[in-house]
Structures are given as C-alpha cells and as structure tokens.
Amino acid sequence: MKKNVFNVLIMLISVCSFAQKIKIDKGEIKLDEKTIGYVEGKKPVFKIYSLDKSASITAELKNAPNEDSMKLPWIEIKNETTGKTNEIDFKNKSRKFSAFNYDRSIIYELMDRGYFTAEGLNVEAIENFLNGESAGIAAKRLGVQGDVDNASRLADTYQLAIDDNGVIYSIKAKNIDPNDKAIGFIRMTSPFTNGELKYDVLDLDNRLIATWYAKAAMVSGYDKFLNQELITWDNKVFKATFDNRGNPIGYKMSKDITAMNVVRVLVGNGYSLGSPNFENRK
Incomplete structure (x- = not known):
C-alpha cells in the first residue's frame, strides 16, 4: 500500500513538473531556478547526476544506420557500475523536445516517467526500470533498418x-x-x-x-x-x-x-x- 502511494506521489510530482520550467545552466539542472541535479557531456552521451553526486546514470542517444533524418533517436539509459541498460523513446516531442537542447529534452523524458523529479534523480525508480523487462526499442529499430537494407540489396539484383x-x-x-x-x-x-x-x-x-x-x-x-x-x-x-x-x-x-x-x-x-x-x- 505504501509503495502504491509513493508511486502515485511520484507521478503527481512528475505531472506538476511539466508546469514548471527546466533549464540547464553550466551543467546545473534547474527547475524554476532551483538546482536539482547535474549533467555533463555532449551529444550523443550525457552523464546525469543526483544533487549530491552520489548517484549517476548515462543517457546515450541512439539511431539506426541510414534512418530518415527526421526520425528522432531513442535514449539508452545505463548504470555504469552494473552495466545494466534499458531504453526509452522521445514521447513528448510536440511539447518538450528540442534538437538544440538534447540534454534538457532527455531530462524532460526522465521526468515524464518519474525517473527524475523535483527532488532530483530517482535512483529507486531507475534501478527498477533497468532491472525490468527490456523496452526492445533498439531491436525493433535496428530490425526495421535491417529489412530496409535487405530490400535494397534485393533491388540491386x-x-x-x-x-x-x-x-x-x-x-x-x-x-x-x-x-x-x-x-x-x-x-x-x-x-x-x-x-x-x-x-x-x-x-x-x-x-x-x-x-x-x-x-x-x-x-x-x-x-x-x-x-x-x-x-x-x-x-x-x-x-x-x-x-x-x-x-x-x-x-x-x-x-x-x-x-x-x-x-x-x-x-x-x-x-x-x-x-x-x-x-x-x-
């Protein structure tokens, strides 16, 4: 019961966060001017830290080779200590995605799923995600590209x-x-x-x-x-x-x-x- 209440609270915090503004200033992740974490790196790999820097994840942007240039990448989330990974898609591109601010766009995606909140990096939620079932995004996207490549090779003949x-x-x-x-x-x-x-x-x-x-x-x-x-x-x-x-x-x-x-x-x-x-x- 307590866990369910906690999850509901996390969701409510995430929803409320969309009414607030995320800004990244010299590596500081700010929610309405309050620092809630840190990010470093540049496209395609970013490292995201908790406020006290005791925990971190990497978020890497991935594309299938030769995909349509308008197709957004997916995000591979990784715990560098354990090596465990899972993937998420950009789901809120109409409101929050920016090709000029991938780091901020990634934070919005993490917040949408409760992996990052107004209190910073949600380590427990992220670990549950990384230990859970694979999202299968890479397999699907790379598989589709494989079909395209095979079709092109057949057409050549x-x-x-x-x-x-x-x-x-x-x-x-x-x-x-x-x-x-x-x-x-x-x-x-x-x-x-x-x-x-x-x-x-x-x-x-x-x-x-x-x-x-x-x-x-x-x-x-x-x-x-x-x-x-x-x-x-x-x-x-x-x-x-x-x-x-x-x-x-x-x-x-x-x-x-x-x-x-x-x-x-x-x-x-x-x-x-x-x-x-x-x-x-x-």
Missing part, C-alpha cells in the same frame, strides 16, 4: 532502369520475348491543389500496383497521412524517399531519383512487377 517514357526495365524480366526487359510503368502526376507529387506504378497490363505520395495524402482504407510513402494494391505501406537531385535542369523521367526509389522499394519488398502480382488478386 534486378538491375533496374527507367526510360524517359516511364517504362521500367529489369534484367530479370520474364517476358515471352527474351529481348524485352520491360516489367512495368511509372507515371508522375501532380493532382492536388497544393502541387504535391504522386507516382503511380503499373504492371505490364496497366493495372495499378502502388501509388506514392509526397506529403499529407489520405487514401481510403488507411487512417494515417502518407508522407513520402507508397501504398500498394494490397494495402501495404512502405517508405520511399523524395530526391530531386537527378534533374537540376529540365526534367527527364530517366533521371528521376524519386521514381527509381519508389520502384526499388517495391521490387525489394517482393513486388516483381510484370503481371504475376495479380494472378491471385480478387
């Missing part, structure tokens, strides 16, 4: 090309004419009043395989905005990056890097284009 008419070619084309390496088509349009681009990818029978949207697109059957993402005929969604560097002067589809990114993502995720994708389509 198809030796893809796109001509100026939007015809997609591949060395692996399975056409009746062995000299015909066409596997599909890609078309670029700008159907929206805000000028945002979209690309349609079609098979050799001109049936739609997927559509890529540049920004803030809504489609039937999917309840989120599509931003630099494509949605396939079977409602799978994949990220494909916009890149306009291929056409600095004029425009040629054969030089359109975004178009190639879209096709590579499709092929790398098992959409071989041609016509076989639709043999079992209802």
